[in-house]
Amino acid sequence: MDTIDPALRAACHQHLRQLGMPVGFQLPELLQAVADKRGRSLTLLPAPPTDGLPAGMLIATAGCDVIRFPSYTTELHRSHVIGRQISHALLGHQRDLGQFTTGSFAGDGNRAHDRQAEVLTTMLLMRSTPVVKRPSQDPRAAIPRISQLLAFLERALGPAGHQLLSPELDHQHGLLATYRKIIRIRDAQMLLTPYTHPDAPEHTRREMRGRDLPVAQRSAIVEAAVLATALVRFQDRTRTPTDRRVAVPAAAPRNLPSEIEHLAMVYQALTTDHVVAAVVKNCTQV
Numbered sequence: 355m356d357t358i359d360p361a362l363r364a365a366c367h368q369h370l371r372q373l374g375m376p377v378g379f380q381l382p383e384l385l386q387a388v389a390d391k392r393g394r395s396l397t398l399l400p401a402p403p404t405d406g407l408p409a410g411m412l413i414a415t416a417g418c419d420v421i422r423f424p425s426y427t428t429e430l431h432r433s434h435v436i437g438r439q440i441s442h443a444l445l446g447h448q449r450d451l452g453q454f455t456t457g458s459f460a461g462d463g464n465r466a467h468d469r470q471a472e473v474l475t476t477m478l479l480m481r482s483t484p485v486v487k488r489p490s491q492d493p494r495a496a497i498p499r500i501s502q503l504l505a506f507l508e509r510a511l512g513p514a515g516h517q518l519l520s521p522e523l524d525h526q527h528g529l530l531a532t533y534r535k536i537i538r539i540r541d542a543q544m545l546l547t548p549y550t551h552p553d554a555p556e557h558t559r560r561e562m563r564g565r566d567l568p569v570a571q572r573s574a575i576v577e578a579a580v581l582a583t584a585l586v587r588f589q590d591r592t593r594t595p596t597d598r599r600v601a602v603p604a605a606a607p608r609n610l611p612s613e614i615e616h617l618a619m620v621y622q623a624l625t626t627d628h629v630v631a632a633v634v635k636n637c638t639q640v
Contacts, residue, residue, distance in 0.1 A: 358473055366474045369444050370481075377481045381433050384478070388440050394418055398436065400425035403547050403599045412439040419443065424544065426601035430484050430613055431540035437479050441471035472520040476537075480530060484609040493611040496618035497532055503621035504535045507542045510585045518542060529610075536613050543601075549587040551637040552598040554580045561629040574619035577602045579633040582624055586638045 373387045389396040395418040401409050402425060409424035421439045423432055447467045479485060508515045518541045520534070558579040562572060580602050587594070594600075608616060623630055 362470055362473055365445070366477050369474060370478060373478075375478065375481060378483050378486050379481060380483055381436065384437075384440070384482075388444070389419075392419065392443065396421065398423060402426065403550075403601045404597050409544060409547075410435040410439055412443055414443075424601075427540055427544065428613065429607040430610065431537065433482060433484065434475060434479055434537050434540075437475040438471050441474040441478070442467065445470055445474060447471065469520050476520075476530070476534065480533060484607075485529070485533060487609045487611075491611070491615075493614040496614050499618035499621045500532060500535050500539070500614060503617055503624070504539050504542075506621070506624070507539060507585075510589070511542060511545070514545065514588075515542065518545070532614065533610060536610070536617065539617060543581060543584075546581065546584040546588055547599055547601060548593050548596075549584040550580055550594055550600045551583045551587065552594060552600050554583045554633055554637050555600060555602060557633045557636050558629060561632050565629075570616065571619060571623075573602075574616060575623045575627055575629055578620045578623035578627065579630045581620070582630050582634050583637045586634055590638075592638075 372391060373384070375384060375387060385396050385398070397418060397420045399413075399420050399422045401407065401411075401422045403409075407422075409422070409427075411422040413420040413422065421436050423436050423439075425432075427435070445467070447464070447470075508518075511518075518538045555576055558576045559572075562575060567575070580600065
């Protein structure tokens with residue numbers, strides 16, 4: 355069932371036509387098209403997890419637009435966060451400085467604007483190279499674990515996870531549905547950044563010593579341990595000092611199929627690997 359308002363869908367298609375982005379476009383092409391459309395230069399400003407400010411923000415100065423984006427999340431998610439800020443601008447959502455944020459952070463309270471921008475961003479990014487690139491292997495067998503990981507996070511976050519929802523998009527099917535779930539998982543991780551334990555990655559690597567594991571599996575276990583520890587600290591409301599917050603970046607750029615495979619391994623480690631349980635115990639014991 356199509357849950358997107360017809361007027362919003364028509365407005366989004368109009369913006370897509372005006373931008374003229376071909377299927378398989380790269381982010382730099384989008385940035386140039388937006389700069390041309392707005393008649394203003396557009397600059398990206400990487401944001402660390404340690405300054406305590408929103409990771410996604412559009413700053414409109416007198417001479418140019420600056421988009422602040424999280425440097426520490428995956429390439430797919432970074433592009434989506436940047437796309438959100440672009441979508442707010444294209445849709446004419448005027449906000450005060452600092453209120454163009456990702457879905458993981460409180461904005462100006464206008465949820466209708468946030469949901470409209472999410473629709474345009476998703477329709478746009480579904481045409482980008484990381485999404486449309488053909489996979490080397492069929493990822494469909496791993497897709498159920500994406501749903502399980504998202505459900506796990508939503509249960510753990512409780513009411514705080516409601517801000518990650520986008521009713522117009524979260525009841526779709528096929529590739530769009532999988533893309534939306536991955537974005538919501540990555541948004542949840544952004545929400546948990548203030549609760550990450552700074553020693554969790556090193557504890558995990560120490561616990562894995564002596565285990566002969568592929569690099570991809572090691573990466574998934576580290577991410578699962580950081581995530582599990584942050585969830586416990588979130589539920590206990592134990593925040594990490596701003597200058598000690600950590601995030602686990604992607605080891606290499608991943609397209610949508612490889613993100614599916616990776617997050618499936620994260621879920622498996624989160625729910626079955628004894629290393630993750632040991633790290634949570636080490637990092638949360640009083």
